[in-house]
Every structure is written in C-alpha cells, then in structure tokens.
Amino acid sequence: MAGGVRTSGITPSVEVLKSTIDNRFVRFLLRRLTSKCKKDGKSRLGVALELFSGARERGCFTCSHVALPIVRWAMGRGGSAFGVSGEDMKNRFKDPYWCTGLIDVIKGIAKYGIKKPFVPGAPFLIVWDYTNACNLRCKHCYASAGKPLHNELSGEEALRVADELADAGVTAVAFSGGEPLMRKDIFKTIKRLRDNGVYPAVASNGTLITKEVAKKLANCGVGFVQISLDGANSSTHDSFRGIPGAYEETLLGIKNCVENDLFVEASTTATKLNYMEIPRIADLCEELGVDWYMVYNFVPTGRGQFIVENDLTPEEREDLLKTLWKRLLNGGKMQYLSTAPQFARVALQNENGSEKRIIPGHFYNPVLADQLQNLGDFIGGCGAGRMYAGLEPDGMLKPCVFLPLELGNLRKQRLEEIWDTHPILQTLRDRNQLKGNCRNCQYREMCGGCRARAYGYFGDITAPDPGCINNIGVYEKIVEKEKEINI
Secondary structure, eight states, rough: BBTTBBBOOOHHHHHHHHHHOOOOOHHHHHHTTTTOTTTTSBBBHHHHHHHHHHHHHHHHHHHIIIHHHHHHHHHHHHHHHHHOOOHHHHHHSHHHHHHHHHHHHHHHHHHHHSSSSSSOSSSSSEEEEEEEESOOTTTTTTTOBBBBOOOOOOOHHHHHHHHHHHHTTTOOOEEEOOGGGTTTTTHHHHHHHHHOOEEEEEEETTTTTOOOHHHHHTTTTOOEEEOOOOEEEEEHHHHHHHHHTHHHHHHHHHHHHHHHHHHEEEEEEOOOOTGGGHHHHHHHHHHHHHHHEEEOOOOOOGGGOOTTOOOOOOOOHHHHHHHHHHHHHTOOOOOEEESHHHHHHHHHOOOOOSEEEEEEOOOOEEEEEEEGGGHHHOOOSSOOOTEEEEETTSSSEBBBBBBBBOETTTTTTHHHHHHHHOOHHHHOOOOOOOOOHHHHOTTTTTTOOOHHHHHHHSOOSSOOOOGGGGGGHHHHHHHHHHHHHHO
C-alpha cells in the first residue's frame, strides 16, 4: 500500500497456504477428510478437530490415526502463518461454530482451490425468510411481506431443510422474513440447527420481542439478533414501517435483547428519507447498548421499487460511508458495518497509516496485520452467491435475498448440487465478467460493486453498481431516463 493505492500480489501467508494446500493431491486428500465418517457421525475433519481441541475423547481408527495427525500438522502451519499459538488454536476449536466454519473453508479449497474471490464449500450464511407473514408494512421491504405464502415449508419440512443445511456445511443461518417470529415453530428449527453445529441468528423488526420472547431466544441458542431501526424518532421510523407505534415497540425489543445478554445488531436501510439521521440513530444505538450497527444499501426490489427519488446519490453514499468509517476508527464498544461493498474501498482510501488495517466486510470488520492484509482480496466484496445465499419461505434458493433470481428449490434439489453447478452462481463468482468501471477498478477484489443493485437497476448481475462514486456517469444516465419517463 502506497499513497492509499493498493499494490497487487499475494501475501506471504496466502503464498504459504497456496504452496501447502492448492495442489491436486492435497485437494483430493481434503475432499476425503471432509466426507462423513459413518462410525463417528460427522465429517472426518470435524471429528479430528474435536479430538485436537479436546472436545472429543475418542474417534474411529481413521479419524484418530489419519485425520488427526493431518489436522495437527495443518494447525501448526496455519498457526505459524497467522501468528496464533497452538493453545489458542485448541481453545478456538472447542467452539463447534468455529469447527463448522473451518470445515466450510476447507471444503471450498478442496472444491475450487484458493482463488480470488474465495468461494467456501457451502454458503457461510443462509438468510432464511422463514415466512412471508409480517405485522408491519415496510415501504422498502424486499419481500413485499404481509400475508404468509400459500406454499410455505411446513414445520417438518423446515426441520428437514435445517438438517440439509447442516449436512452441506453451512456455518450460520439468519432467520428473516417477513417477520420470522410470526411462526411459532421457529424455535424448534433454531434448536435443530444449533444442535447440528450451525450458528443461529434472527433478523426481526423487534416489535414482537417481549421479555419472554427475548429469554426464549437466548435459551434456544440464538447467538445474534438483528433489529431494524430506520429512524432516530417515531416519525421517521414509523413512516418507513407503515404502522404507528412501531418505533417504541422496536426500542423495547432492543432493550429486552440487551437485558438477556443477546448479541444485538441494529440495522438501518439508508435512503434520502433518513440518511441525515444515521449519526443520531447510531448514537441512540450506543445508548441502548447495541453491539454492532449495520447500514444497509437500498436495493430497488420488492416493495422497494421506488428508485431514483429515494435512493442515495453516489456522493451521498460516499459521504455516509466516510462518516461510518470515522466513527469506526474512533473506537468505542459498537462496531459499524455496511452491506455497501464500497465501504472497504473507502476504508483503504482513508486509512490512518496504522500497522494494522481494518477491512470492512458484510459480516464483520477483520483487523489484518502485516502479511494478512491482502486477505481482503479473497474474502471481501459482494458475497451474493459466493459467501451467502437467500432461502425463501417455500424452499426456493436465491443468490441473495435482494436478488430475485431463482436457483432451485430445496424441496426438490440438494443445496450442494445447486451451489456447485448453477451458472448464475458461476457468473457471480467471476469478477472478470463485471462490466464498466466495476471490472476495471483497482478495488474490484475488495468491492466488486453490489450485484443486487446492478440487477435492480439494469436487470444484469454484471452491470456497474450505480451507487459508487466511480460510476457517477452511470447514475446520471439513470436519473435522466427517470425524468423522461415521468415527463
């Protein structure tokens, strides 16, 4: 990095991984390790990790005498490359969710190799719209939620799908909707996922989270609750949510989650109607004890197809991301995130010269030091159909909940079959297929533009993201076209 411009090349740590792992023989071995052991009931790698960490005492001969030595060797190499002690590695992998995540990474390397951008063996995250039913009428809802669909998965079907997600190696599932808490069987499905080593989360409007519901979420193993907060006052929030009184109920839901020691992320969809309030919303979240604050990109889909007149201009989005970045650098207990992939580029262009570099991403803000800094090229950027996927109430899989392209239905097809072969997913994972400035941008590996926004505006998942400061000309053409239509 020189003068705020990223230099090309692979970091030494990634070179170590590529030379060690990314060859035909080792990838064949990794595929065997990630296969299921019939005797121990889990993948051989999962059993070996449990033996390594001390979470399990015994395994079959192959898991104990073949898989375990390989894991010990790999942990030694990985710990050396990433500067982590052996004891720290053992402690980390006592957590079943860490095991699930690592297995997913290894499966991705076995299937696809180490490439930019990185593709895990299964989605790290599935956002499961558990029902289309909702008690609010949000004007920007991507699902146009309200009434339940006539063909939503039954409770038994939902449990079967939960088992399949776990078997495929999905690391985390976030229940959304609609309002997921409208379905009372959700707690059984959450428990099934947790028992299978999948990290469960809930994305809610917060209005149904009473003290009792918050306690029930904590008791059934939910590790993360995201609650939507679209204004710093009732006037703004309730106008978004379509129901008077939603603001006070949402604040109460946040407080109930915080009081029950749930990890809470508040989220705001940024539009012209509320983006000037976002600093005040963030202040409110800090006062409430929120852990993370997420600013969502507005995507013109579902009920949110009120496009130019309410979407941020590229300049407004740039200023907002700079504001979030400054607040993130100022420290404090609350983290700031955004689904706008340009957030990573803004961070790199406005860094403060620290030896450690924060590379903002959709899931979290990793702090990467020294040789690890260019890992952002592998894990960063739009993750639609690559790091995560959306699942509709009827079992239909999509690349992202904001990207209404049907990939296949889990009632009829296996997740791994869709994930490994669907041509739409292949396109989303290939940054060489991007068009315009998104293809030529020096930050395309870190960013790549929002593919859902490209599709929402142009019907093309490879088109430039019109919300980026580097695509102002594209945005201006959209504005002119919209004016012609209105005339």
